[in-house]
Structures are given as structure tokens and as C-alpha cells.
Amino acid sequence: MLTIPVNPLQSTQTPHSGYHWDGSGRRFFEGWYYRVTLPDCGQTFAFMYSIEDPIGGQPYSGGAAQVLGVNDEYLCRIFPDVTKFWASRDALALGHWGKTNLNSQPLYLLPSEFAQYVQEGYQATANLNQGFMQDPATGFYCRWEYEIQPVYGWGNQNSIQQSTAGWLSFLQIFEPGWQILMAHGLASGWIDWNGKIYQFQNAPAYGEKNWGGAFPQKWFWLNCNSFDGEPDLALTAGGGRRGVLWWMESVAMIGLHYQGQFYEFVPWNAKVEWDIQPWGRWQMKAKNLDYEIELTGTTHLPGTPLRAPTAKGLQFCCQDTMQGKLTLELRQIRGISPLVILKADSYLCGLEIGGGSWNNFWQST
Template sequence: MSNLPSKFKNIQTPHSGYHWDGSSRRFFEGWYYRITLPLHGQSFAFMYSIEDPRGGQPYSGGTAQILGPQDSYLCRTFPDVNKFWAHRENLAFGHWGRTDLQIKPEYLEPQVFDSRVEEGYQATASLNQGYLHDPGSSSRCFWEYEIKPLYGWGNSEELQKSTAGMLSFLPVFEPGWQILMARGLATGWIDWNGERYEFKDAPAYSEKNWGGAFPQKWFWINCNSFQGESDLALTAGGGKRGVLWWMESVAMIGIHYRGNFYEFVPWNSQVSWNIEPWGSWKMQARNSQFEVELIGTANNPGTYVRTPTEKGMAFCCRDTTHGNLRLQLRELLGGNVEKNGKQRSRIILEAQSSLCGLEVGGGPWDEVWKVITH
């Protein structure tokens, strides 16, 4: 892997490398790369996954999915796990489909990949490249863009944080979740069914999850393209996840804004949420210094995408990249409380977007999911 790009390692987050330990237990690892094109009012979300990479098991194989313009959808499977590769220390992975190469799969220089791999993808911290074609619908997508990371997960000048805290270094929480790049700048092109999108310094984002157990129910909010705020990125989410032999409901909010990181997580904050089966995402969080409120809404039906489950990839996740979001961040002030009993505060940030990623997954989603913490 000596030909792997070494730049940007200073903001590499924990868990950037591949987690599979070589065993035959049920296992998946998935990656999510998103770019937002404000001038077009569109987003592209690339979702890559590998299941049971040892091979020879009922659900062994890889999948690549794209959520494209107007929440359109493209998916291809890559059943040969031997054509998947991933780096253990760094963010770098790929899966080859048709190719005339007879070598073991590895990172290729972009021009070599382009000329020798007929279908497949490769992705690193600084590159996302590939080609998918669905013969059933004749849909296809080519893409190649470079990424300059700006924020990983944490304050810019410090060591980057694990999204799930120190405990995520132990196989206690399943699945694991790591935001790899809260905000970056993407430059390149995407050809979606013959329509070519070229972009320079477009907002980019990436995250991953992995494990041997599968999330039962979750929600997610992500946006790094806000009106009038060029240096702002938000990711929030929550879910029911396995901890040893029980399930717990947890949620978090993370904001990168003008070089600062505002983190609201269960061990330093009270985080509450009210999520409808579709259409409304409301979250509030408060710690000793700050409080935040998020209101996300979706006026469109969204699109179902596949996610790993106990029984392989299944349509159990509903997404849109055209959600509306309002965000308010306040600093708590000492001294007397106001007449309504609330602590005095001042607004640090108010922002809104119409290009927010909103998601609900798992289930059941037959009623509002409401959790209030004090």
C-alpha cells in the first residue's frame, strides 16, 4: 500500500481503518460519502458496504449504492469478496467488478483505475472514484473527485475524537459509528445518466459504521451546506444499539463552526429527541456551557436505500438529501434565571438549509419516537 496518498493524515479520525478481524462471525462495514452541490440544489450520496468478507456465507458480498439528484437511486452488488480490498490503518478501500487485471485488488492511481476497471469503485480520505451500471434500468454513473478534508471530528488543531467515545475502541457497542470527515471540499465531476456535474470546492462529508450486530432503529441528520454560513457542519443521530446483552437508546449532536467543535453526547449532555416516522426530526441538547435545538422537516417522500441487516442487505432505511433544517446554538450565561425559569443565554449561531440529509432506519416506525432526558 505504499502508493496510498499520505496527505491529510493530521486530521485522520480514530476508526479510519478497516475493522474485520478475519473471523467467520457475522460482520459488516459500511462507508458513506456525500457531496452537496448548492449551485445545482442537489446532492450525491455514495454508500459502500461489505458483508461477511470471509466469503462462502449466505450474505457474503459487497454493495455500492448512490442516492442521486432528486433522491434518485442506483445500486449494484459485488458478490466476489476477493475483489474487495481495504487498508487497516488508513481510510482506503475499494471493490472491483469487471476488470482485465489479474493482480490482487489494491489502490490504483486514478488514471489506471479508469482504464483497467470496467465497473467498481475506490475511495480514500482524498479521493472517491468509480463506475456503476444497472443493466436492468440502464442507469449508470461515473465519478471522480478529489477531497480536501477540513474538519474530521473534533477541534481542528487537536487529535481527532472517536464519535462514540473511548468505549468504541472496545467491541462493546455494536454497531460502531465514526464520522470520518465532518466537512471537506470536493473538486471533480460526476456523470449521472449522461448529465455531467462539474464542481470545485463543493461541501463534502464522510462517515462509516461496522460490527457484528445490526442497528435495530435509528435516525440521522446531516448538513454542511447552510445559507450564508460557509464554515459550518452538523451531524446528529441516535438509535437503539446493542451493548453486551442489552439494548440502549442513545443520541448525539456535533457541530463544527468557525474552527470550534460543539459536542453534545450522552456523557456530557442531556440529549432529547422527537422523531416522527417520516417528515419531522426535532432534537434538543444541553450541557454545562451550551444548548442547541434542531428542527428538520421533509416535504418529499424520500427514497428507500439498502442497509445491512441480520438477513443481508434490505430496504429498511428511508432517506432524503432535500430536507429543511433550522439550527440554533446558544451559550449559557451565569447569574440569574429569566422570568420563565430558564437560564439566561445568548445566541451564537442561527442557520438554515434546504439541502439537509434526513434519515430514519430500522423499526418499527409506526409512531413518534420521543425521548426526554433531564
């Protein structure tokens, strides 16, 4: 057993990489999202880890791991024992032991030790994602182990990384908090999806998290870092209705990393508009003093229901596909006619809607 290999001065480590729970008994959740995309076979694996009310003994205390895998197939396991969860306050590192023959406090293990001693559970850091889970009813399982080399955090390369929600996210004003941990990285390893083994080298990887004691009423999300002919391009965009002190507000943002530069369109520096259908079409555009961007995500697939933390515990309340189509155009504002910097397409875009009241489209600026 050993300490977690973390360099806090690593240029890609973002704010909010550490665990946020303050040890109190207030309603609290934290969730982490790891994804790896395999362009060669057109598949994506998304791993979602969560912990709720970690003080224990509460109606919704417990943890979970979910995997959205091949052809948007879904696997979920609940880990009710909060004492078997661990996370670092200083860096991105967490894990939850399910079945194990270890009696010690949970902590980071060498990958070989984890595979030997933890029969079900997961562990994840900025450079590793590893675990095993199985549905006892069907026998369907997933086992995974891959290393991650971060390329982009959230901000310009080789400079201090930014908080996704701005400096106010350090205060308990906006809830839930949201942080893109790694806009783009390269993953190497393997995933065993119910007997079929997917091996990969330098595959596009992504990571984000959210946390807090309140839950968004409604949200949407687009994410892609596997584009045709553009290996150095990563997009994350999204919006939602969230609590701010005693009122609700609707906010949205677009973030793009391309050739070492970060293009950020957020409420405090840009005009952001969106038109999101209940399912099937996501349209956004944004403009700041220097640049403008337009993007459209579409899918004909039905999507897969996923669980997310809510005021009443982990519930099916969002819908995802990892095989959406995305078109994107970035322009530099110069005089009368803007200069097109980038046009890009993908058939491996993550698309999501979540929360309630999706009876008709959501249009806003």
C-alpha cells in the first residue's frame, strides 16, 4: 500500500479537484465522471461514481457506480457502506470498496493490489481509473483498468487552471458546483465489457465532477473530444436551472480547447443562447468580444436513462447517448465578416438532458 501519486503543482490540476465534504450532517452529494472514447470501433465508456450523505445513517447515505458502455448499454451497482468510501481533499483521488477481504480502512492501492484484494468496487485518480462491478441478477459485468495522461484541464495550457463556474464557485452560493477536471486526455489500457475486451492506446479521455447540498431542477449537456481529423480539439457545453441563495437562475456555458488555446463563453464574458428539444436536438451559440461559436448536437437514438443524485436520493432523472452527431463552428470577430477559425464534426458526441419539465423545448439566453 502506498500514498497517491499526485503532484499538486501539475499544470493540468484544476480547482475543486479534491473532495468537498466538510464532515457535517447536512444533505450532501459528490459525483465524478470519467469517460474514454474509442474512435476505431465507434464506442464510448462512461464511468459515473457518486457518494451521498457520507456521514452515514441518513435515508440516502451510500455510494454508487454506473457505467454507460457499448451501444449505450447500462450497468449500475450500489455500495451502501459509506465507511468503505475514501477520497482525497487535496487532489483528484477516490474509491469505494464493495466486496473485499481487506479489513483495513479504504485507501488507494497499487493496481495489482486492488485487483487482488477488492472483488468489487473502484478507484480513480487523475492518472488511473480501475474497477469491477457485476449485476448479480444477470451476471453482466464490467472490469476496467486504464492509465490517463491529462492534456487539457480547464484553461490555457501551461497556465493556472480555472474554476468552471468562476471564482464564486469557491463559496457555497451556487449549488451544485460543477468542475471540468480534464477537458482532454489520453487513455491507455483495457475494458472488459461482459467478456469482450477492448484494448486501447492514447484514446480520448475526459473527466468532470459536481457536488453540493442542492440539486439542479433541469439541465442539458454536450461533450466531445473525438472529432474527425481534429485530434487536438475538446468541447464541453451545458446549462441548467440551479439554486443561488434563495432564488433559481438559468445559466449556460461553452468551453473549447483547441491547439493549446482555451475559448471560454460564460455568462460574465459572453452572450450565450440555447434551444434544446426534449430529446434529439441541442443547439447553442455564444459570442464575446473576440469570438463567436455555434454548435448543434443531434441524435436519432432513444438514449439511455441514467441515475443522478436528487433531493430524494439516486434516481433515474436524466437521459444520455454517447453516439450523438455534433457540428461546430468557431469564428474570430474581425470587422464586418468574421473569420472562420474552425469547422469540425463528430459522430461520437455525448448528449444529455436531465431533471424535470421536458415537455417542450427549452429556449433561453
